[in-house]
Amino acid sequence: MVRFEPGTVPAGEAVTKMGGQPRWLEDPQWPLSASLGEPMQFIGQFRIDGGGEARLAYVFMTDGDDYVDGTWEPDGGENAVIVQPGGQVPPFVTVRAQAEGPAWPAADHLPVDFVVDAGREPWQFLGGEPRWLQGEETPGPGWRFVAQLTDSFGHNFGDAGIGYVFVSPDGDEGRFLWQCG
Template sequence: MATSTPLERQNLRFVEASEPITEPITKFGGQPVWLADPTWPLSADTGRPMRFIGQIRLPGEEVRLGYLFMTEDGSDEFVDGTYDPTAGENAFFAQPGEPAEFYQVASIRRGPTFGPDHHAELAPHDPDAVDDEDDDLRSRLWGEPVWLQGEEWPDEPGTWRFVAQLDSADEPFDMNLGDAGVAYAFIDEKTGQGRFLWQCS
């Protein structure tokens, strides 16, 4: 496993949009803005479409988006494994790029989502201005992950970049990340395959 040079941490704040966001920019909620043919991931357990979390504009001159999805428990069922990066109950992948092999995809343009569109407001992280003891766990893009439990960098071959850390304390909608959970997203810069996982206290 190789890792790419980290970018500077950007603190992430979510602001609900007044209308659907249809540009290829970083956003959370709503519907994906596909850059190529739709490839909506399906739950390995139920076969139904996962729920869309958001999309993240990846670094580089080429317009490239990373798409985040996760299976949500039904009202009468529990789906295990959403915390596991390779269990087929969550997905992160880029366009241009390719989904991973441990879940199936469908040519669905619009599907279930965790909530309405939210803008991603980013601000450079200033460690000298921190007055929050939980700052290490707060939502951010880039930088380095701060693990709630043990380190879980992807161990498969590839050049992996840390992309996002999402803290359940400030997420814009109700995702099941366990008890006070924190989620982490990584992308292989060559293939566009990603890994998504969460840890809880």
């Protein structure tokens, strides 16, 4: 289980955080829902280290008043992972140069402690290996697992769902998908 507490790191730092507004490392690239044409909801940003400068994977998902079909698919255009600096916008995602937008309704938060309940494995964590609900769905060979999120913070990942964040082998693109029980 991941414990969250209010963040104190200055804007512009490459930190992992949930909610609030993204701390863009380059020009803003806010993804738009393929079906609604509106900005997706920002869920969080995750630091992805390796090979030099710190990078961030920004995670977004369509969050309309009504259920939007396809938010679970890694390439359906209803969720997106934007990697900065130097990443590529996935080919199925349209972005807008917009610094702020709809966000997970919480103040900036930073994971600070990883606590496993006695005898129980966590369902929300960073790195390691994913715990799949319905079966393995890694986006492709060599894709690196970044984070696993529960829907306990108000995200709509279906019925008791789990979200999964990945980056490509070269670290330039990301994918997000979710499964439910």
